[in-house]
Amino acid sequence: xxxxxxxxxxxxxxxxxxxxxxxxxxxxxxxxxxxxxxxxxxxxxxxxxxxxxxxxxxxxxxxxxxxxxxxxxxxxxxxxxxxxxxxxxxxxxxxxxxxxxxxxxxxxxxxxxxxxxxxxxxxxxxxxxxxxxxxxxxxxxxxxxxxxxxxxxxxxxxxxxxxxxxxxxxxxxxxxxxxxxxxxxxxxxxxxxxxxxxxxxxxxxxxxxxxxxxxxxxxxxxxxxxxxxxxxxxxxxxxxxxxxxxxxxxxxxxxxxxxxxxxxxxxxxxxxxxxxxxxxxxxxxxxxxxxxxxxxxxxxxxxxxxxxxxxxxxxxxxxxx
Ligand SMILES: Nc1ccn([C@@H]2O[C@H](COP(=O)(O)OP(=O)(O)OC[C@H](O)CO)[C@@H](O)[C@H]2O)c(=O)n1
Numbered sequence: 001x002x003x004x005x006x007x008x009x010x011x012x013x014x015x016x017x018x019x020x021x022x023x024x025x026x027x028x029x030x031x032x033x034x035x036x037x038x039x040x041x042x043x044x045x046x047x048x049x050x051x052x053x054x055x056x057x058x059x060x061x062x063x064x065x066x067x068x069x070x071x072x073x074x075x076x077x078x079x080x081x082x083x084x085x086x087x088x089x090x091x092x093x094x095x096x097x098x099x100x101x102x103x104x105x106x107x108x109x110x111x112x113x114x115x116x117x118x119x120x121x122x123x124x125x126x127x128x129x130x131x132x133x134x135x136x137x138x139x140x141x142x143x144x145x146x147x148x149x150x151x152x153x154x155x156x157x158x159x160x161x162x163x164x165x166x167x168x169x170x171x172x173x174x175x176x177x178x179x180x181x182x183x184x185x186x187x188x189x190x191x192x193x194x195x196x197x198x199x200x201x202x203x204x205x206x207x208x209x210x211x212x213x214x215x216x217x218x219x220x221x222x223x224x225x226x227x228x229x230x231x232x233x234x235x236x237x238x239x240x241x242x243x244x245x246x247x248x249x250x251x252x253x254x255x256x257x258x259x260x261x262x263x264x265x266x267x268x269x270x271x272x273x274x275x276x277x278x279x280x281x282x283x284x285x286x287x288x289x290x291x292x293x294x295x296x297x298x299x300x301x302x303x304x305x306x307x308x309x310x311x312x313x314x315x316x317x318x319x320x321x
Contacts, residue, residue, distance in 0.1 A: 013296035013297055013298050014299065015297050016295065016296045016297065017065060017135070017297075018051065018061045018292065019064065019065045019066075019067065019295060020051050020291070020292040020293075021068065021069070021291075022106075022263055022279075023070055023087055023282045023283060024041065024069045024070075025071050025075075025283075026074050026083060027079065028072075029041070033263075037284065041074070041283070044283045047282040047290050047291060047292065049090055050290055051292035052064075055096065055294065056093070056094065056095050056096070060096075061094075061097070062096060062097050063096065063097040064094050064097075064098075064100070066091060067260030068106075069281075070084055070088070070104075071106060071107065072283070073105075073106045073109035081111065081119075084120075088101075099121075101122060102122075102143050102146075103153070105224075107120075108150070108153030112153065113129065113154070128145060129143075129147075130142075130143060130144050130148070130204065130205075136297075137217070139217055139220065140208070140212045140215075140217040140218070140220075140253075141220050141222060142219060142220070144244075145197070145201060146194070146196075146224045148196065148201050149239070150195035151168060151177065160198065164195065164196070168192060171183075171190035172192075177191065178192045178193050180235055186229060186237070187234075189234050189235060189241070194225055194238065195239060197238065197244055202247060209254065210251075212253045218255045219255065221256070221257045221258070222257075223238065223257070224259060225237065226262055226278050227276060228268050229241075230269075231259075231277065231278050233262055236261050236262040254274055255274065255302070256275045256276075256302050257274060258278075259277075259279065263280065264278075265279060265281075265291075265310070272318070273318025275302070275313075285308070285309055289309055291307070291309040291310045292306075293305055293306040293310045300316060301315055301317055
């Protein structure tokens, strides 16, 4: 406990970290999404620069998490490598500790995993992009690879690509597999710009949650793709979000799931008391507006302190026996 400037006692967080999502930078003029929402491709890197400056000013953040889609799919392909490097370099200006990246669909429109993962410093075998880390003994972060089973990012004849195309052919009747036309409700998630978690990653997740439970750690699950329909459009959900959540619900250790992809942002608490917070996109910030923030982590809650378009959210953990 410390005394605040108002004279009230406050509890110090165990640790803090910065967060930002969907920078989707490209050196191209402003444009719009498929559905007509304005996108500010050049301004988004300025949002990131302001974020890093603020995180450095705080001098308390232990690390930063980038929730994916570092560069936009409209980035001219001969500029992809340079554009990703340019955004990574901006993240590297963070002085407090490591920056943890995850991959999104727009990253994969630009570069194959073999080029992308080293640039994002995601150490992996065979192109896998899932990992975990524990910044303090009380907490564990799990970063999922939502494009493990995906029709983008793997060579066309790769087993994971073939598995993804099979799912899309079975689930999506449209010729354009990015289109949800004629699909109903939650089935609308079976779009090519989404993906799924494969069996091996599910087994790995099971092992991490078991170990975290034994160590009495609180777990924060991070994925580019949202895991709860209450917090995002069904068109943005992980294909097998239901299987992943069924696994997570078998344990009591996961307290919060954080994601990007659904640019508007969102928030829900699911039937097991797990908080789902979707992070507002930096890409959709008009001139001189921002969408970044930081999270203060306590024993009993995560408190997201957002800037501008990123809403602040207090996530108190559901009591477990
Ligand atoms: N009905 C649609 C929607 C999109 N597309 C094409 O799919 C590609 C990806 O779309 P985009 O909106 O850029 O994807 P984001 O990751 O930025 O956003 C995801 C959603 O917001 C999730 O809720 C792009 O080439 C679109 O033109 C399409 O063909 N048909």
